[in-house]
Amino acid sequence: MSLEQTWRWYGPNDPITITDIRQTGATGIVNALHEIEIGKVWSIEAIEERKRLIEWEDSNEIPQKTGLRWSVVESVAVHEDIKTQTGNFQTYIEAYKQTIRNLGKCGIDTICYNFMPVLDWTRTNLEYLLEDGSTALYFDFSVLAAFDLFILKRPGAKKSYTEKEIKIAREKFNKMSKLDIEELVDTILKGLPGTDTGYSLEDVQAALDLYKNIDSEQLKKYLAYFLEEIIPVAEETGIRMAIHPDDPPRSLLGLPRIISTEKDLSELLNMIDSPSNGFTMCAGSYGANPDNDLVGMIERYGHRLSFTHLRSTKTIEGKDWCFYEADHLAGDADMYGIVRALVKEQRKRVAQGRADHQIPMRPDHGHRMLDDLKKESNPGYSCIGRLRGLAELRGLEMGIEKSL
Numbered sequence: 001m002s003l004e005q006t007w008r009w010y011g012p013n014d015p016i017t018i019t020d021i022r023q024t025g026a027t028g029i030v031n032a033l034h035e036i037e038i039g040k041v042w043s044i045e046a047i048e049e050r051k052r053l054i055e056w057e058d059s060n061e062i063p064q065k066t067g068l069r070w071s072v073v074e075s076v077a078v079h080e081d082i083k084t085q086t087g088n089f090q091t092y093i094e095a096y097k098q099t100i101r102n103l104g105k106c107g108i109d110t111i112c113y114n115f116m117p118v119l120d121w122t123r124t125n126l127e128y129l130l131e132d133g134s135t136a137l138y139f140d141f142s143v144l145a146a147f148d149l150f151i152l153k154r155p156g157a158k159k160s161y162t163e164k165e166i167k168i169a170r171e172k173f174n175k176m177s178k179l180d181i182e183e184l185v186d187t188i189l190k191g192l193p194g195t196d197t198g199y200s201l202e203d204v205q206a207a208l209d210l211y212k213n214i215d216s217e218q219l220k221k222y223l224a225y226f227l228e229e230i231i232p233v234a235e236e237t238g239i240r241m242a243i244h245p246d247d248p249p250r251s252l253l254g255l256p257r258i259i260s261t262e263k264d265l266s267e268l269l270n271m272i273d274s275p276s277n278g279f280t281m282c283a284g285s286y287g288a289n290p291d292n293d294l295v296g297m298i299e300r301y302g303h304r305l306s307f308t309h310l311r312s313t314k315t316i317e318g319k320d321w322c323f324y325e326a327d328h329l330a331g332d333a334d335m336y337g338i339v340r341a342l343v344k345e346q347r348k349r350v351a352q353g354r355a356d357h358q359i360p361m362r363p364d365h366g367h368r369m370l371d372d373l374k375k376e377s378n379p380g381y382s383c384i385g386r387l388r389g390l391a392e393l394r395g396l397e398m399g400i401e402k403s404l
Contacts, residue, residue: 001350002397003308003342004028004360005390006071008381011035011050015376016383018054018066024387025394028071029054030112030362039079039092042099047106071360072307073103074112075244078226083117084210085222093226097233104237110360111234112280112307114244115223117214117255118207119191121247126187126379127368128324134369137380139248139288141321145169146176147184148253152201154208160254190379208253216256223258224271234276240356242278242306243268245285249292250321260289262297269304275356278304281342284311284364287333288323295337302345306356310335310393311364325365325380328389329396339393340400347404363389 006028007021021029033042033050054070056063076099081087103111114120124147128138146169148157158166176184189199192207214222227241234241249260258264265279279301286292298305312331316322329335342359349357366385368377375382 001346001358002394002401003339003346004071004358005394006030006360006362007386007390008074008362008364009054010378010381012053014378016381018068019057020383022066022068024383024390026362026390027068028360028362029068030072030074030360031070032073032075032077038077039081039088039095041095042076042102044102044105047102047108051106051108070108072110072112072242073108074307076100076103076111076113077120078113078115080118080207080210082226083115083219083222084214085225086210093229097230100230100233100239101237104239109238109356110240110242110306112242112244114246115219115226115259116246116257117211117219118204119188119252119255122188122191122252123379124184124187126190130324130367132369133373134367134385135373136325136367137365138324139322140316140319141165141250142168142172142319143184144188144252146173147188149173151181151185152204152253154205154253157254160251208255211255214256216258219256220258220267223268227272227277231272231274231277235274240276240278240306242280244280244309245282247282247285247288248321248323249285249289260286262292262300265297265301269301275304278306280307280309281305281338282309282311282364283333283335283338284309284313284325287331288313288315288321290315290332295334295341298338298341298345302341302348305342305345305359308342308359308361309364310338310361311389325367327367327392328363329392335393336396336400339396340404343397343400343404361393363393 005026007026008030051070054068057066079092081089082092123137124140124143125138127135148154149169150173192199246257246260251257286294312326312333313323314326314331346359363386365380366389368382370384372382372384
């Protein structure tokens with residue numbers, strides 16, 4: 001049995017259609033109801049309508065099954081009030097619990113979520129030009145520092161950096177044109193959940209201010225409280241919660257980050273010892289920290305793994321925290337070792353008779369290439385680059401399966 005091959009779809013407004021996805025060979029869809037405001041309940045009616053769009057093709061007179069299923073929700077966003085335990089946080093937790101119940105009633109069993117303050121993911125260039133002419137997502141910590149210190153001008157920002165980092169950031173900023181600054185701001189704001197509703201730098205600063213008195217230990221306590229509230233509901237409904245690691249796995253803009261290392265993951269799993277309290281192995285996020293042993297993490301914690309993102313980053317030599325999204329089988333990640341560990345974990349589950357024996361995976365963050373360079377797409381989620389990644393990963397998995 002192969003890993004479940006899934007594809008992230010952004011819903012009806014995604015330029016890549018369900019008809020397109022059927023041709024990739026994927027059988028599962030990773031989706032979320034992005035149109036519903038963060039903190040609101042996902043109704044059964046809204047969930048079922050999205051399931052229908054995924055599972056049925058209506059272009060013909062007689063609807064036909066697509067052969068796809070809604071495998072994973074990514075994600076049910078966690079309201080900032082929950083992460084800071086301010087405002088109406090308990091009301092938002094109750095809404096989150098009801099959404100879990102509704103998803104369970106609709107037959108969806110895996111929810112990927114994160115507990116990253118303010119920013120869901122951060123890059124400093126969405127169109128980094130590679131030697132072959134394709135483009136990739138790119139992160140340069142010194143450019144983010146320039147944004148923080150000289151564009152956002154966050155109060156007290158200098159305390160987050162060394163003198164050397166400030167010097168490099170100033171040099172980067174001094175070379176930026178007005179257009180460069182506008183593009184950088186737009187790029188960073190794309191990492192904010194609900195960006196389509198519009199954010200300003202003032203909005204970003206207001207969001208950062210919520211965390212002025214919250215350090216990593218306090219944020220962990222708030223995460224533990226959240227889990228104590230939702231995991232019993234997940235257990236009742238057969239849902240597996242799969243936390244996504246910080247992206248990238250380090251503090252940004254003075255914010256605490258608490259799911260960046262193997263130690264963080266171990267602490268998370270020990271907060272509540274339950275199959276419903278699991279994790280997403282994002283090879284790109286964990287792999288951006290060279291201290292993380294991804295193969296070992298799968299071997300040690302694989303029984304709690306509910307979902308995996310397969311991608312690889314490549315660190316720019318001589319630069320700290322500077323990387324781009326590499327080809328899926330290239331970069332710094334040991335993709336052979338990662339997939340082999342996943343295959344072995346899945347075989348172990350089959351032998352144990354686990355109902356959740358099949359592990360869903362998706363190719364993450366493909367390059368923009370070929371005709372996709374002329375098309376609009378969500379950052380990192382063009383079609384051809386991910387299709388190439390899925391084909392490579394499918395072949396790698398098949399070779400591993402036959403060799404074991």
